[in-house]
Structure formats: C-alpha cells, structure tokens
Amino acid sequence: xxxxxxxxxxxxxxxxxxxxxxxxxxxxxxxxxxxxxxxxxxxxxxxxxxxxxxxxxxxxxxxxxxxxxxxxxxxxxxxxxxxxxxxxxxxxxxxxxxxxxxxxxxxxxxxxxxxxxxxxxxxxxxxxxxxxxxxxxxxxxxxxxxxxxxxxxxxxxxxxxxxxxxxxxxxxxxxxxxxxxxxxxxxxxxxxxxxx
Numbered sequence: 559x560x561x562x563x564x565x566x567x568x569x570x571x572x573x574x575x576x577x578x579x580x581x582x583x584x585x586x587x588x589x590x591x592x593x594x595x596x597x598x599x600x601x602x603x604x605x606x607x608x609x610x611x612x613x614x615x616x617x618x619x620x621x622x623x624x625x626x627x628x629x630x631x632x633x634x635x636x637x638x639x640x641x642x643x644x645x646x647x648x649x650x651x652x653x654x655x656x657x658x659x660x661x662x663x664x665x666x667x668x669x670x671x672x673x674x675x676x677x678x679x680x681x682x683x684x685x686x687x688x689x690x691x692x693x694x695x696x697x698x699x700x701x702x703x704x705x706x707x708x709x710x711x712x713x714x715x716x717x718x719x720x721x722x723x724x725x726x727x728x729x730x731x732x733x734x735x736x737x738x739x740x741x742x743x744x745x746x747x748x749x750x751x752x753x754x
C-alpha cells in the first residue's frame with residue numbers, strides 16, 4: 559500500500575487560515591509582509607489533503623472485501639450485536655467495516671519517525687509535570703493532617719475549618735451530628751421505640 563502524505567491540522571482549515579493570516583500580518587525582518595491576502599486565498603483555494611483519501615470507494619461492488627460474511631457474523635456474535643436481517647444489510651455492514659479497516663490501516667501507515675508518543679491526554683509541559691509530582695513537602699503536609707485513633711490504629715484525616723470556610727457555613731446546613739435530633743440514643747446508635 560503506498561504511503562499517503564498526511565498533514566493533520568488539529569483544528570482544521572479554519573485554524574490554518576487564521577494562522578496564515580496572523581503570519582501574513584506579522585512583520586518579519588523586512589518592512590513588507592512575506593505573504594499577502596491574495597497569496598493566502600490562493601493557498602487555501604486548493605486543499606492539499608482530504609479525509610476522503612483515507613476512505614476506500616465503498617460504492618463500487620467490484621472491489622473485493624477483506625472481511626467474509628462468516629467473519630462478520632462471528633464478530634457480531636462475539637460483540638453480542640444483532641445479526642443482519644437480510645443480504646442488503648449484511649452488504650452494508652461489510653462495506654462499512656471494510657472502510658473502517660482501510661481507514662485504520664491508512665492511519666497506521668503514517669510516518670511518525672521523530673515524534674514522541676503521547677503518554678496521556680493532559681498537559682505534559684515541564685511546569686505541569688512539576689505541579690503534579692508528589693514531593694516530600696506534599697507528603698508531610700498530608701501526613702500532618704492525619705491522626706491514629708482507636709484500638710485498631712485506624713488513620714483518620716483531621717478536618718479543620720478555616721475562618722473563611724466557617725463564615726460560609728449557613729445556620730440551616732447540617733452540622734454533621736446525626737444523633738443531634740434523636741429523642742433517645744444508646745451510645746452512637748439511634749433508639750427506635752416499636753409500637754408493639
């Protein structure tokens with residue numbers, strides 16, 4: 559399969575147009591801009607790449623399929639999806655699956671030499687990594703807010719209310735005392751009188 563020249567823009571051609579316009583209006587070392595608005599319009603008039611190049615012609619019935627109807631039925635059974643009701647629906651499913659497989663193979667053929675792999679979908683700048691790194695100071699602060707209680711030495715976090723938080727607490731909010739409104743208690747339990 560021939561390699562496709564793939565130039566993906568994360569935000570599409572509108573973003574590319576904005577970038578080119580800002581580049582055209584920015585002054586370089588000379589007094590004249592490198593590109594004019596006429597040049598930009600000419601560049602954008604003829605797209606260099608389209609998603610359609612990644613998709614096969616699924617309307618041509620003479621193109622052989624790499625997935626057999628038996629494989630399709632097997633995949634549908636494994637996925638707990640309903641089987642096609644007729645031959646037309648089966649053909650449509652086969653063509654759709656073939657287009658998806660072709661698309662994935664085209665994406666896999668993109669030359670990614672020299673591009674570092676994405677570890678996670680988050681900010682991976684040095685500042686963000688430093689901010690998300692747990693340091694000894696962070697651990698000391700967290701451990702200082704814990705106390706060991708009870709016979710089994712259970713660790714509990716101490717809840718401290720700052721003055722700013724205390725000023726925001728309204729009088730009609732629940733104070734956290736579940737037994738405060740109980741008429742009769744036994745230790746840390748409610749006592750409910752039965753009618754019998």
